[in-house]
Amino acid sequence: MMEYNVDTDFFHSWFRNYVESFYTEDPKIQQNIRLKEEHTLRVCKEILRLGKALKLNGNALRLAEIIALFHDIGRFEQFTTYGTFDDRMSENHATLGLKVLKATNVLSRLTKMEQTIVYNAIEYHNVRRVPDNGDELIELHSKLIRDADKLDIWYVVTNYYTERHRQRNPALELELPDTSDYSLCFVDDLLNDRVSNSYDLKSFNDMKLLQLGWIFDINFTPTFFYIQERRIIEKIITALPDTEDIRKIQNHVTDYLEKRISNIRKATRF
Ligand SMILES: [Fe+2]
Known part of the structure; x- marks a missing residue:
């Protein structure tokens, strides 16, 4: 149980530092960096809630939280570089995220098998259909992140639809x-x-x-x-x-x- 906290604390503080490196004085960019930062932290909560409801064990919960924390890590570079969250106009943010994770080697404290699960679940979080690659854990974690991510996007957009008349954010409308x-x-x-x-x-x-x-x-x-x-x-x-x-x-x-x-x-x- 000790390991669990040490690990997730490390990843959370890595995430915080990484995201802060994208903070900017430009309010239009900053708003969207914060949007994805807050989205990520809520997806971590959603996935833990879902995982606990499904009675997953401690290690599965730990991996699920790490996947949630890193699933949109490509969003920060994407928005800073292209000024959009539209993958069609920029690049696939999941693939971009994998590049970030591999270049920084932030997952090195996980076993190779755990790294494979995290990488695959992130890669599959935004595809239309999760490919059937025969690995039960990859399938489980891909499904968990997809449900948790959707729950929070629904939260974000339904709030946005009611608040939109007050303040518009073209990035949330994909222009x-x-x-x-x-x-x-x-x-x-x-x-x-x-x-x-x-x-x-x-x-x-x-x-x-x-x-x-x-x-x-x-x-x-x-x-x-x-x-x-x-x-x-x-x-x-x-x-x-x-x-x-x-x-x-x-x-x-x-x-x-x-x-x-x-x-x-x-x-x-x-
Ligand atoms: Fe995403």
Whole structure:
């Protein structure tokens, strides 16, 4: 247990120092560096909460927290260099993160096997589908970070949608045009339980629809309960135009969530 604290303390202080090296007087950049710093620290809490709900052992929790701490480490260099979080306009932030971790060798105190798990989970945290590479621990940790990351992005964007009229942050909108329409492929995906492709994004509303569809990519039971508790679906829907399509989507996605939750209830009754 001692080891656990020593380790995570070291990684947390390394992370803090690393991020502080990107701090700047430029408020537009600083705001976004802080945004990702705070996001990361909340994802660490989410992943521990999720891991504990799943009754993972101490070592799995320790690795999960390290993955959460480093999953977006590429974001700081990405924003400083390119001024955007849009991977399409810059580079893949997960790959960039791996470069940072390998160049600094910050994970050297982990075993080779642990390093492989951390590297793979980070690489897979933002891919459309986690590849099946046959390693159970890599799969577990990839799924954990993907759920925890989504929970916090939902937290960030739903707050943003209600606060946006007060202060806009174009980086959080990927600079997409805020028109009143949306692309029909996103509607079609949502009604067919599919996660959309971020390469199809054409408007700010598309981004909200994409984020709604992440619910089809959730891996663990407790995450569905968190989505319900935090009223994620309702909050995203409120930020979208009031049309027939959107009402259909709301019903469909709400049904999906209720089904996932009631299946769980049924399964745990026995
Ligand atoms: Fe990320």
